[in-house]
Amino acid sequence: xxxxxxxxxxxxxxxxxxxxxxxxxxxxxxxxxxxxxxxxxxxxxxxxxxxxxxxxxxxxxxxxxxxxxxxxxxxxxxxxxxxxxxxxxxxxxxxxxxxxxxxxxxxxxxxxxxxxxxxxxxxxxxxxxxxxxxxxxxxxxxxxxxxxxxxxxxxxxxxxxxxxxxxxxxxxxxxxxxxxxxxxxxxxxxxxxxxxxxxxxxxxxxxxxxxxxxxxxxxxxxxxxxxxxxxxxxxxxxxxxxxxxxxxxxxxxxxxxxxxxxxxxxxxxxxxxxxxxxxxxxxxxxxxxxxxxxxxxxxxxxxxxxxxxxxxxxxxxxxxxxxxxxxxxxxxxxxxxxxxxxxxxxxxxxxxxxxxxxxxxxxxxxxxxxxxxxxxxxxxxxxxxxxxxxxxxxxxxxxxxxxxxxxxxxxxxxxxxxxxxxxxxxxxxxxxxxxxxxxxxxxxxxxxxxxxxxxxxxxxxxxxxxxxxxxxxxxxxxxxxxxxxxxxxxxxxxxxxxxxxxxxxxxxxxxxxxxxxxxxxxxxxxxxxxxxxxxxxxxxxxxxxxxxxxxxxxxxxxxxxxxxxxxxxxxxxxxxxxxxxxxxxxxxxxxxxxxxxxxxxxxxxxxxxxxxxxxxxxxxxxxxxxxxxxxxxxxxxxxxxxxxxxxxxxxxx
Amino acid sequence: xxxxxxxxxxxxxxxxxxxxxxxxxxxxxxxxxxxxxxxxxxxxxxxxxxxxxxxxxxxxxxxxxxxxxxxxxxxxxxxxxxxxxxxxxxxxxxxxxxxxxxxxxxxxxxxxxxxxxxxxxxxxxxxxxxxxxxxxxxxxxxxxxxxxxxxxxxxxxxxxxxxxxxxxxxxxxxxxxxxxxxxxxxxxxxxxxxxxxxxxxxxxx
Numbered sequence: 001x002x003x004x005x006x007x008x009x010x011x012x013x014x015x016x017x018x019x020x021x022x023x024x025x026x027x028x029x030x031x032x033x034x035x036x037x038x039x040x041x042x043x044x045x046x047x048x049x050x051x052x053x054x055x056x057x058x059x060x061x062x063x064x065x066x067x068x069x070x071x072x073x074x075x076x077x078x079x080x081x082x083x084x085x086x087x088x089x090x091x092x093x094x095x096x097x098x099x100x101x102x103x104x105x106x107x108x109x110x111x112x113x114x115x116x117x118x119x120x121x122x123x124x125x126x127x128x129x130x131x132x133x134x135x136x137x138x139x140x141x142x143x144x145x146x147x148x149x150x151x152x153x154x155x156x157x158x159x160x161x162x163x164x165x166x167x168x169x170x171x172x173x174x175x176x177x178x179x180x181x182x183x184x185x186x187x188x189x190x191x192x193x194x195x196x197x198x199x200x201x202x203x204x205x206x207x208x209x210x211x212x213x214x215x216x217x218x219x220x221x222x223x224x225x226x227x228x229x230x231x232x233x234x235x236x237x238x239x240x241x242x243x244x245x246x247x248x249x250x251x252x253x254x255x256x257x258x259x260x261x262x263x264x265x266x267x268x269x270x271x272x273x274x275x276x277x278x279x280x281x282x283x284x285x286x287x288x289x290x291x292x293x294x295x296x297x298x299x300x301x302x303x304x305x306x307x308x309x310x311x312x313x314x315x316x317x318x319x320x321x322x323x324x325x326x327x328x329x330x331x332x333x334x335x336x337x338x339x340x341x342x343x344x345x346x347x348x349x350x351x352x353x354x355x356x357x358x359x360x361x362x363x364x365x366x367x368x369x370x371x372x373x374x375x376x377x378x379x380x381x382x383x384x385x386x387x388x389x390x391x392x393x394x395x396x397x398x399x400x401x402x403x404x405x406x407x408x409x410x411x412x413x414x415x416x417x418x419x420x421x422x423x424x425x426x427x428x429x430x431x432x433x434x435x436x437x438x439x440x441x442x443x444x445x446x447x448x449x450x451x452x453x454x455x456x457x458x459x460x461x462x463x464x465x466x467x468x469x470x471x472x473x474x475x476x477x478x479x480x481x482x483x484x485x486x487x488x489x490x491x492x493x494x495x496x497x498x499x500x501x502x503x504x505x506x507x508x509x510x511x512x513x514x515x516x517x518x519x520x521x522x523x524x525x526x527x528x529x530x531x532x533x534x535x536x537x538x539x540x541x542x543x544x545x546x547x548x549x550x551x552x553x554x555x556x557x558x559x560x561x562x563x564x565x566x567x568x569x570x571x572x573x574x575x576x577x578x579x580x581x582x583x584x585x586x587x588x589x590x591x592x593x594x595x596x597x598x599x600x601x602x603x604x605x606x607x608x609x610x611x612x613x614x615x616x617x618x619x620x621x622x623x624x625x626x627x628x629x630x631x632x633x634x635x636x637x638x639x640x641x642x643x644x645x646x647x648x649x650x651x652x653x
Numbered sequence: 654x655x656x657x658x659x660x661x662x663x664x665x666x667x668x669x670x671x672x673x674x675x676x677x678x679x680x681x682x683x684x685x686x687x688x689x690x691x692x693x694x695x696x697x698x699x700x701x702x703x704x705x706x707x708x709x710x711x712x713x714x715x716x717x718x719x720x721x722x723x724x725x726x727x728x729x730x731x732x733x734x735x736x737x738x739x740x741x742x743x744x745x746x747x748x749x750x751x752x753x754x755x756x757x758x759x760x761x762x763x764x765x766x767x768x769x770x771x772x773x774x775x776x777x778x779x780x781x782x783x784x785x786x787x788x789x790x791x792x793x794x795x796x797x798x799x800x801x802x803x804x805x806x807x808x809x810x811x812x813x814x815x816x817x818x819x820x821x822x823x824x825x826x827x828x829x830x831x832x833x834x835x836x837x838x839x840x841x842x843x844x845x846x847x848x849x850x851x852x853x854x855x856x857x858x
């Protein structure tokens with residue numbers, strides 16, 4: 001592949017005269033943009049150092065920085081980079097990088113390179129120049145061939161007459177654009193349409209710089225709003241956001257996995273043939289990071305066997321045939337009121353009720369409720385930033401009192417100063433309701449956050465609401481925060497107020513390929529296929545089914561898997577037909593990564609099996625939000641590669 | 654990666670008059686700019702008139718391979734249409750027009766130049782890629798893009814209160830350059846010989 005480096009070193013003579021009165025130089029080179037990875041050794045950088053050395057000048061140091069023009073990241077990298085004693089900074093990059101450094105460094109900055117003219121190469125970057133951004137697109141009258149770019153004279157009213165044998169008189173290697181346009185229009189039978197067209201005038205004042213500049217400013221602010229990066233995928237929540245919760249009909253049989261949480265799978269405490277009741281423990285917690293599992297129906301245990309599992313492939317599960325009576329187990333009874341419960345009692349109720357993070361990660365909630373640091377705030381994540389999903393939204397609307405009760409319980413347990421419910425601005429009804437419900441609670445508040453994915457990720461949420469950065473490898477408690485999911489908080493309320501363990505949850509079943517989308521109250525262990533069939537089944541045969549949302553959900557190749565504690569959604573969407581292509585180093589993945597990583601390296605290192613490289617680029621910090629994959633113009637399955645890298649890095653230890 | 658604006662509604666309405674259309678939305682550069690809501694609104698109206706044979710929302714149609722894969726499923730809807738209306742930058746429209754070269758392919762958007770498109774998404778600096786970087790003489794502020802007249806040898810004299818006479822919202826680029834040079838103690842750079850811009854280096858690579 002061609003080398004798309006967009007700048008070249010200035011001539012030797014020019015550099016020599018530039019260096020004449022300067023010494024103690026620091027060299028910064030932009031390491032990215034359309035550069036191929038093969039040129040990572042920076043031939044220009046070495047070449048410049050050679051020239052500097054030949055002039056007998058001292059180089060105080062040099063650095064290569066990816067995407068110098070990414071001001072936010074460059075500013076951080078530049079801190080402490082330029083050593084003491086440096087007098088001048090030389091930059092090898094396109095004009096953007098040089099201007100960025102000139103603005104950030106407090107030393108005189110010089111360009112050691114010239115930008116090459118690539119004006120007009122947009123979009124995929126490697127396409128040929130095809131759009132000059134004239135702001136008055138002529139393609140509609142020219143059959144989709146651009147007269148501004150393809151005609152050397154940028155004529156907009158037909159050929160100049162100078163072409164010979166179909167070749168341009170300015171450049172004989174070039175086809176005459178107007179002949180191409182004529183042929184295309186002739187083929188489509190549109191010649192008269194063009195010939196009858198009034199004369200076109202090019203209006204050079206059409207490019208509205210003020211609009212463009214203001215827009216650029218606003219888009220930058222938007223990108224950095226609350227936290228770095230993030231994306232705005234189409235929400236498509238209109239399928240289900242206004243559909244009230246319905247109880248999903250009781251299943252005849254439930255398959256309850258013993259692992260629906262992070263940590264050790266539960267140990268089964270029932271045997272085949274046992275009679276069980278609703279809320280009865282069927283699996284005991286098997287360690288500190290583990291959680292018990294309860295029966296969601298009353299009936300008979302028919303098997304304890306390996307069964308398909310949405311995220312783990314297969315998992316030991318308890319199969320229970322329901323007797324249809326839903327007899328409650330004797331242990332299900334309301335607890336004392338919140339004021340009389342001690343924090344330790346609340347933690348024990350939460351633990352014994354098998355409550356785990358219901359946003360998908362499944363971390364045991366009782367562990368979260370025992371932070372070893374003082375807590376300033378409990379954040380309830382009501383963002384539901386995943387497109388399509390509306391489960392938490394419905395819980396907020398229909399169980400607002402329970403959510404507020406649960407929040408009060410958490411605030412009391414961790415002795416927090418306040419509880420904050422964070423809701424994205426695309427759910428105005430929930431914002432209004434929760435504001436009313438918390439109006440008389442001094443230590444509770446509702447914060448409205450501008451919609452951006454992945455706002456609900458705990459690190460982003462803390463950054464946005466509290467302006468604090470969770471340290472690398474650290475936990476929310478390290479910065480005085482506890483983050484809880486909406487459904488989890490409701491489950492805590494149910495456990496305290498009703499004594500009911502976690503045996504059912506709200507699931508959004510939706511997607512453009514599902515006949516009747518809706519939000520359902522579903523018993524844990526219900527078969528996913530039954531849920532889809534109940535919603536009218538799927539339309540078309542070319543669909544993708546995922547457990548979870550379109551961004552972070554897991555693809556289900558088999559729908560014969562049970563609904564679990566973390567199953568917030570089942571989505572049926574169009575399959576995306578694309579093929580992975582080589583990385584063009586456009587840098588968009590880096591621009592959207594909320595953890596401020598450089599995902600493009602993960603693609604390269606995974607293909608080379610360079611796990612050390614992955615580790616050095618902090619692959620373990622990745623939260624797998626899929627923003628990079630979403631934005632990738634080469635359709636590289638980055639998250640798959642990142643997961644492989646994480647597994648390999650874990651094994652290295 | 655360009656900024657796209659919808660063409661005037663009358664233009665689009667007269668363009669599609671009496672025709673069945675297939676609509677393609679490209680949202681690959683949505684994080685940069687795509688008039689998503691406006692386009693949705695307009696398309697709803699077009700669909701209400703019963704003229705739309707089908708529509709897809711996809712990304713990076715400027716990448717021909719993936720564009721073809723995504724259009725495959727919709728070829729019958731495209732065949733049934735008299736025109737394919739593309740909501741994307743000019744690169745996308747041309748890629749589709751070349752692929753469907755026996756079909757009338759039209760643009761529903763105009764594209765504007767985007768500063769700093771070489772690197773990541775829009776940034777505050779602009780580079781005119783003149784091929785002979787002047788930043789060394791100007792304290793790292795580009796006279797080609799920061800001066801509305803792209804003057805290379807100092808201010809035109811028309812600025813008032815530090816604002817450009819061409820665009821009063823714009824700071825005079827040469828005043829900024831002067832202040833920057835003063836700050837870094839390099840006002841001597843202004844004594845360099847007269848600069849002549851060589852447009853011949855403006856060649857495509």
